[in-house]
Amino acid sequence: QKEVEQNSGPLSVPEGAIASLNCTYSDRGSQSFFWYRQYSGKSPELIMSIYSNGDKEDGRFTAQLNKASQYVSLLIRDSQPSDSATYLCAVNRRENYGQNFVFGPGTRLSVLP
Amino acid sequence: DAGVIQSPRHEVTEMGQEVTLRCKLISGHNSLFWYRQTMMRGLELLIYFNNNVPIDDSGMPEDRFSAKMPNASFSTLKIQPSEPRDSAVYFCASSGTSGRSSSYNEQFFGPGTRLTVL
Numbered sequence: 001q002k003e004v005e006q007n008s009g010p011l012s013v014p015e016g017a018i019a020s021l022n023c024t025y026s027d028r029g030s031q032s033f034f035w036y037r038q039y040s041g042k043s044p045e046l047i048m049s050i051y052s053n054g055d056k057e058d059g060r061f062t063a064q065l066n067k068a069s070q071y072v073s074l075l076i077r078d079s080q081p082s083d084s085a086t087y088l089c090a091v092n093r094r095e096n097y098g099q100n101f102v103f104g105p106g107t108r109l110s111v112l113p
Numbered sequence: 114d115a116g117v118i119q120s121p122r123h124e125v126t127e128m129g130q131e132v133t134l135r136c137k138l139i140s141g142h143n144s145l146f147w148y149r150q151t152m153m154r155g156l157e158l159l160i161y162f163n164n165n166v167p168i169d170d171s172g173m174p175e176d177r178f179s180a181k182m183p184n185a186s187f188s189t190l191k192i193q194p195s196e197p198r199d200s201a202v203y204f205c206a207s208s209g210t211s212g213r214s215s216s217y218n219e220q221f222f223g224p225g226t227r228l229t230v231l
Contacts, residue, residue, distance in 0.1 A: 034218075042224075043204055044204070045222070046219055101146070101158055101220065102158070103155060103156040103157075103158075104155075105155045106156075
């Protein structure tokens, strides 16, 4: 079992719809969780971080975390063509001083105009 | 404010040559991470430093790879000798509680170095 799993996609949604991206992780000791967006040929860009169970909203983005189910998701409301990118889920297995980031393979999102 | 700076942006070299990649952290950050990204293996953590000290180098593929952090804001990743299978995009990321970061854990990536070994 891979440490961080994501559907590779592509996930295609029409403009204005909600895009739902999912991520599961294997290490129950994981403490913090991140979503990065990566456009083709560019570097990963941090868009959301979440540390406790529940929802965290930032503009059109909502991250959801369920530690019991070892599941984290990202919802993008009112999807725009500019949201078309690969979304990487990252899990930090240790707090602060000892950091052990593991990235998922990414989900490619395509928002169709 | 300046983000993470990496150089060179592109490097093409021949097998057997030494390659040195450079990274400058975001001002005030004190953790630095080197990653490698390929289509086959995705984004892999190679090594990370905290306060100039290497903390975890378990991701470094083999002895041909070495990383140093001679001061608090600068790091190098060296490959000697380089091989075609080292071809990838190498990213440097930094973290710390300053600037854009609201949490020590949030990492910010540089633009990357695209390495091609012929």
